[in-house]
Amino acid sequence: MNWSDRPRDPVPWGDERMWMKPSATVCVLWMAVAIGLVEVPLQAQAPGVGHTFPAGGKAGTTVTVQLGGYDFTPDIDYFLHHSQATLKVSGQLGPYLVAPPPYWFGPKGRSSAFKIPRELTATFTLPAGLPRGPIHWQVANANGASGTAVFFVGDGPEVLESRLQSEPQLLAKLPVTVNGRLSKIAEVDRYTVTAAADGCLTVELYARRLGADFNGTLKIRDADGKLMADLIDTEGTDCVATVTVRKGQTYTIELADLDHRGHRSFVYRLEVIAGPRVVACLPSGGRPGTTVPVTFVGYGIKSGVAQLETLVSNVVFPKDDAGTGWYQHRLQTPHGQALPVSLRLAGFAELVEPTAGAARPLAPGAAITGTLSKRGExxxxxxxxxxxxxxxxxxxxAQIGTRLDPVLRVVDKDDKQVAVNDDFGNTLDARLDFKAPADGTYRLRLHNGTGEDGRIDSVYRLTSRLQSPGFTLSLPQAFAAPVGGKAALTVSCLRTGGFAEEISLKFAGLPEGVTVPAEIKIPKGKNQVKVNVEVA
Known part of the structure; x- marks a missing residue:
């Protein structure tokens, strides 16, 4: 079979974080979290965001959507965490949406029920030139604040799935992104495309990356019903397939949930292109403002046949105006434009691992892209x-879209292991902080743990830097405090480079009537402090 399932473009979501220089032991925290001012006891149910449908839209357009959530109330406030796009609620809160039939019977009928959402109409206004990727919205009311939900900004044509027909929906022109959802149990959404030329057909599913709680299955069949690709997202990272197609032939794409479930919150985006797919790049990043020859690894990028191969092309790395640290590059090939691939934007000296037998020095401030092309290498x-x-x-x-499980080890001149790290931050990637016990030359060894090595796309990106004393602060995404009372807000600190000194904090930008103590300190050697937030 000419296909492969690979994770795509990991999106860095989580707590708001800020890097502080070691000299800045006094820092100002702007309240970037949504604060719910609670007029009832704290055990009251805070609202929760569920989904956005359609789940995305093209930059330069205004998109009408349904915002879905739980425990919404008429006094709820809506926030869009983006400096350029806007969110405007234009409708009234709708009724509770009970799932329609069919229903499960037997053992599945006794499984936990989904929450019952409510929806209301809103519009996202997306300026032209807005970078491709997720933006986040959030709600808060007197009972507290929700987490964030995703709306995805695209850069190509978009359509909605048609629910008025039982036959597969025709996608008449590619590229296109379909916005759909699996709203009923046992639902299978089908789409057909007719190839305009010989080459590759690439289909990518976005569901988990939108916050949808389902594991997708993706199949592609030819005109005779023969299965060409059969993917199952068992890791919760979504999936993508590339197959070889022939001019004039019709192909069917099938999408469902792994466990045959369905719900209004099971929204997805299905990106379909007549073109190849990139899965790795060497180097995997570049300095902004430089032009670098990059070796792309992908399916059909050279021959137009869905096989793993390489192609060299120059890449102009732009300035990081959005401050994301990443650049979405679309490789133009003789067989069509590929899906975008993420390249790192950083100030490192970007290198590619030396050829076999060559010296391999690793200097601080360097980034090396390498390949474990042999099993056990x-x-x-x-x-x-x-x-x-x-x-x-x-x-x-994982961050560059490949499927290794890097393991790092440091050994001394006697080949004795002095430091090791496998996974960090709930990923399979590795981060190793090492303090040299003595002068000397050390060796850093990198190998694969439980991932996939032994292929030309078994690519990693290794960086090295000297650690200066400093720290990172983080706040929870949402925080609730009662009106006329107080609540404890936890500020966490991650120390680096041996920094252990006391840290003084100061809050700025607090809402009217919200106060914190004038003097707040994280004690020497400690990693968090609880701040009493008082609401008048």
Whole structure:
């Protein structure tokens, strides 16, 4: 079969974080969290966001959507966390939406029921030139604040799935992104495309990355019903397939939930293009403002046949105006334009691993993109260190769209292991902080743990830097405090480079009537402090 399922463009979601220089032991925290001012006891149910349908739209358009959520009330406020796009609620809160038949019977009928959502109409206004990717919205009322939900900004034509026909929906022109949802149990959404030319057909599912709580299955069949691709998202990372197609032939795309479930919140985006797919890049990043020859690894990028191959092309790395640290690049090939691939924008010296037998020095401030092209391969790099110097080594794979499980080890001149790290941050990527115990030359070894090595797309990105003393602060995404009372807000600190000093905090931008103590400190050597937030 000419297909493969790969994770795509990991999206960095989570707590708001800020990096502080070591000299800045006094810092100002702007309240970036949504604060719910509660007029009833704290056990009252805060609202929850559920889904957006359609789940995305093209930059340069205004999109009418249904915002779905739970425990919404008439006094609810809506927030869009984006400086350019706007969100405007234009409708009234609708009724409770009980799932329509059919229903499960037997053992499945006794499984936990989904929450019952309510929806209301709103519009997203997306300026032209808005970068492709997710933007986030959030709600709050007197009972508290929700988490965030996703609306995805696209850069190509978009359509809605048709619910008025039982036959597969024809996608007459490619590329196109379909916005749909699996609203009923056992639902299978089908789409047909007719190839305009010989080449590749690539289909990518976005569901988990939109916050939808289902594991998708994706199938592609030819005109005779023969299965060409059969993917199951068992890891919760969504899936993508590329197959070889022939001019004039019709192909059917089938999408369903792995467990045959359905719900209004099971929204998805299905991006369909007549073109190849990139799965890895060497190097995997570049300095903004530079032009770099990049070796792309992908399906059909050179021959137009859905097979793994390489193609070299120059990439102009733009300035990071959006401040994301990433650049979405679309490779133009003789067989069509590929789906976008994420390239890192950073100030590192971007290198590609040396050929076999060559010296492999690893200098601080360098980023090396390498490949574990043989099963069980171990890549080794050497670096000098002075006693007490602190280094941070990072080996990423998931963030650049590949499927390795990097493991990092440091050994000394006697081949004795002195430091090791496998996973960090709920990912399979590795981060190793190392303090040199003595002067000398050390070796950093990188190998694959439980991931997929032994292929030309088994690519990693290794970075090295000297650690300066400093810290990172984080706040919870949502926080509730009672009107006329107080609640404890936890401010967490991640120390780096041996920094252990006391940190003084100051809050700015608090709502009227909300106060915190004048003096707030994270004690020396501690990693968090609870701040009493008082509401008048």
């Amino acid at each position: 171990i890549d080794e790099y050497s670096f000098p260190a002075k006693a007490g110097q602190m280094f941070r080594f990072e080996a990423i794979s």
